[in-house]
Structures are given as C-alpha cells and as structure tokens.
Amino acid sequence: MKKLLLDYEICNRCPACVVRCSYDFHPANNGIFSLREEIALTLTCRRCENNPCVQACPNQALQRLEGRIRRSLVMCVSCKSCSLACPFGTILPDLVPYLAxxxxLCQGPRLEEKRRFVCVESCPYGALRLVEEKTLEGMKNLYPVNETLVVKAINWLDLYGVKK
Ligand code: SF4
Ligand code: SF4
Structure with a gap:
C-alpha cells in the first residue's frame, strides 16, 4: 500500500510554498498549510510552561489542551501575535492564515478517479512523495499520522525529553 510521505525538514526550509491542492469545495484551500500547522504544534512545539503564544493572543484563539496547543479557526483573526511571541519559531506566520x-488526504472519489496527489506533483523540492510502505522501513524520525499520511520530522519533545 502506498503512503503519502511529508518530509517536514524540507518543507520547513522552503522560502515560499508553491504546492497546489485539489480540494474542490473551497478554491482558496491548500491543505498543506493545515498539515504543517498540525505537525508544528505536535512535533516542533516545545510545550513552554508559560505558553507565550497563548498569552500573546488578543482573541483567546489559542488554548493548551491535553498538553498541546490548539488554535480555534473561528476565533483566530490572523494577527500573527502568537508567531512573534513564540521563542522557537514554531508558529511560522504562514501557519496562521486568515482563510483556513x-x-x-484526497479521500474518496477524488483520489480513486485521478490516482494522484496534486500536492505531490506540484512540490518542486520533493517534500511530498508517494512511496511504497516498504520504502519506509529503517527510515528514522517517521511519525504515522493516519493510514495514509506519514511525516518525517525531528520530534523535539523526544530529543530533549520534554514531558508531553
Ligand atoms: S494569529 Fe490567531 S491565534 Fe495567533 S495571536 Fe493572532 S488571533 Fe491569536
Ligand atoms: S510559544 Fe511556541 S514553543 Fe512555546 S508553547 Fe507556544 S507554540 Fe509551543
């Protein structure tokens, strides 16, 4: 079975994302941004004790729930105050856009009909790849997100033994 592999170390260094998305119901939608936010808040966030990001938000859009920072898409106004406040660069400005x-993951007929991921085809840096499951064997820093998506990223929590 093929998996969608997102290499966050490549993705995070990209100067300007040019990846396209085939999500049909919202023309401005680009799913890669929601994936990047998810990865950043799960694997890159250092779980600061005083949560400067939460404190900086003028709209109470950020909360720490079960150890992890969550952003309310309804309450966020994309002011980027959290991005400025984060001392680790976890919340890059483009991860908190005005339009969510x-x-x-191209579930259902879209993938069955086209048999391809538009994001994989449009990333010129190889940050997204469709790979056979056995290709992943022995690869380090892999985190399965669900049945389709696998992320390759440094897990800062594990690296520094931070409690989740
Ligand atoms: S960008 Fe959104 S989450 Fe961040 S501080 Fe502004 S309103 Fe809060
Ligand atoms: S300030 Fe940055 S590293 Fe600290 S909790 Fe918020 S997002 Fe995580």
Missing part, C-alpha cells in the same frame, strides 16, 4: 485550509 483543510486537508482531507
């Missing part, structure tokens, strides 16, 4: 995006 969602990735549905």
């Amino acid at each position: 995006s969602r990735c549905d």
Whole structure:
C-alpha cells in the first residue's frame, strides 16, 4: 500500500510554498498549510510552561489542551501575535492564515478517479512523495499520522525529553 510521505525538514526550509491542492469545495484551500500547522504544534512545539503564544493572543484563539496547543479557526483573526511571541519559531506566520485550509488526504472519489496527489506533483523540492510502505522501513524520525499520511520530522519533545 502506498503512503503519502511529508518530509517536514524540507518543507520547513522552503522560502515560499508553491504546492497546489485539489480540494474542490473551497478554491482558496491548500491543505498543506493545515498539515504543517498540525505537525508544528505536535512535533516542533516545545510545550513552554508559560505558553507565550497563548498569552500573546488578543482573541483567546489559542488554548493548551491535553498538553498541546490548539488554535480555534473561528476565533483566530490572523494577527500573527502568537508567531512573534513564540521563542522557537514554531508558529511560522504562514501557519496562521486568515482563510483556513483543510486537508482531507484526497479521500474518496477524488483520489480513486485521478490516482494522484496534486500536492505531490506540484512540490518542486520533493517534500511530498508517494512511496511504497516498504520504502519506509529503517527510515528514522517517521511519525504515522493516519493510514495514509506519514511525516518525517525531528520530534523535539523526544530529543530533549520534554514531558508531553
Ligand atoms: S494569529 Fe490567531 S491565534 Fe495567533 S495571536 Fe493572532 S488571533 Fe491569536
Ligand atoms: S510559544 Fe511556541 S514553543 Fe512555546 S508553547 Fe507556544 S507554540 Fe509551543
């Protein structure tokens, strides 16, 4: 079975994302941004004790729930105050856009009909790849997100033994 592999170390260094998305119901949607936010808040966030990002938000859009920072898409106004406040560069400015995006991993007929991921084809840096499951064997820093998506990223929590 093939998996969608997102290499966050490549993705995070990209100067300007040019990846396209085939999500049909919202023309401005680009699912890669929601995936990147998810990865950043799960694997890159250092879980600061005083949560400067939460404190900087003028709209109470950020909360720490079960150890992890969550952003309310309804309450966020994309002011980027959290981005400025984060001492680790976890919340890059483009991860908190005014228009929210969602990735549905091309589930259902879209993938069955086209048999391809538009994001994989449009990333010129190889940050997204469709790979056979056995290709992933022995690869380090892999984190399965669900049945389709696998992320390759440094897990800062594990690296520094931070409690989740
Ligand atoms: S960008 Fe959104 S989450 Fe961040 S501080 Fe502004 S309103 Fe809060
Ligand atoms: S300030 Fe940055 S590293 Fe600290 S909790 Fe918020 S997002 Fe995580």
